[in-house]
Amino acid sequence: MGGRVSEPTTKASQFVVAILAKSGNIVTLYQLDVNNAFLYGDLHEEVNMTLPEGYFTENDKQTEGNMFISLFVYVDDIVITGNDIDEIKRVKTFLNSKFLIKYPGVLKYFLGVEVLRNDENICISQRKYCLELLNDYSMLGSKPANTPIDLGLCVVCSPSEKDNLLSNITKYQKLFGRLIYLTLTRPDISFVVQILSQHMHAPLQSHLNLSFRTLRYLKGSHGKGVRMVKGNELSLKAYCDADLGKCKLNTRSVTGYLVYFCNSLVSWKSKKQATISSSSAEAEYRAMGLTACEIIWIINLLRDLNINVKLHVELMCDNSSAIQIAAYFS
Known part of the structure; x- marks a missing residue:
C-alpha cells in the first residue's frame, strides 16, 4: 500500500x-x-x-x-x-x-x-461461516428470531440470585470471538455484539441466553450479506448517531455510523465512546468526530487505489446542536 x-x-x-x-x-x-x-x-x-x-x-x-x-x-x-x-x-x-x-x-x-x-x-456474505457457527452450537434446528435483540431491552450488568455468573466463560468468549468476525459482513448484529462483548470476562447467564437469541436470529438470516452496486459517481456519504448513556456499566454513550461509497455500504461500526458525555449534543458531536476519522481513512485508501473521490463528503447527523458546533469549528 x-x-x-x-x-x-x-x-x-x-x-x-x-x-x-x-x-x-x-x-x-x-x-x-x-x-x-x-x-x-x-x-x-x-x-x-x-x-x-x-x-x-x-x-x-x-x-x-x-x-x-x-x-x-x-x-x-x-x-x-x-x-x-x-x-x-x-x-x-x-x-x-x-x-x-x-x-x-x-x-x-x-x-x-x-x-x-x-x-x-x-x-459479500459469510453464509458458510455462519452455518458452521450454528452447527457448532447445535442451533440449526432452532426456531428463528425476527431481531437480534428485543427493542428497549436493558442488559443486566450485575449478578443476582436468578442470574449468576457463568462458571465456564471460555465457551462465551469463543462464541463472541466468532460473532465479532461475523460483523465483517453483518452490520445488523453490530450493536448487540458490541453490547455483549463488554462482558467477556464476567458474563452472566442472561448474557449467554441473549447470545443464543442472536444465533436464532442468524438461523433465519444466515444468507444475508452486503450488496454493492456499481456506480459512476465516486462520492462518499455517511450517517452517524449516538445513544446518550446507553452503557449501563459506566453511563457512556454509544456511537453508531454507516459510510457509503457509490451508494453502497462499505463501513459501519457500533462503539462505546471513550468518555462520559454530559449532554446529547456532546455525545452526537463525538459520534461525528469518530465518523469523520473513518471518512478520512477511506479517502486516503481510495487515493492509494488511484481513485479520486468527490469532495465534499456529506455527514448526516440528526442533532442540530452538534451540527452547529461542528459548523462553528469548521
Missing part, C-alpha cells in the same frame, strides 16, 4: 472498499495463498512503505500514477489488484519465485467471506 495507508494486515473496511472500488473496472481482483508462510523465517530487511527519495528519475515522475498495483495481505492470504494485467502477472511471477504460491484464481472466497458478482452487483 501507499504512504497514507500503512497497516501490516488488511482492515475489514479496506477489503470491502477495494472490492467496490475495482468492481466497475476491467481489472479483476485475484487471490493468492502462501503455503506454510510461517516457515519462511523472520524479516530482517528494511521495508519502505513509500518509495524512498531519489527512486524516480525525471522521466519516471512524468508517468508516476498511471500504473499501480495493490496487495491486501492478511497473514498468508493475499488479494492483488491493479490497472495493468501484465504488471499483475509480473508481480505474481516474482512472488512465486520467493514463496510457494497457490493461485485459486479470481477472488471468490477470502477469509471466510464469499464474493458473488455479476455484471451489475457484488455481494
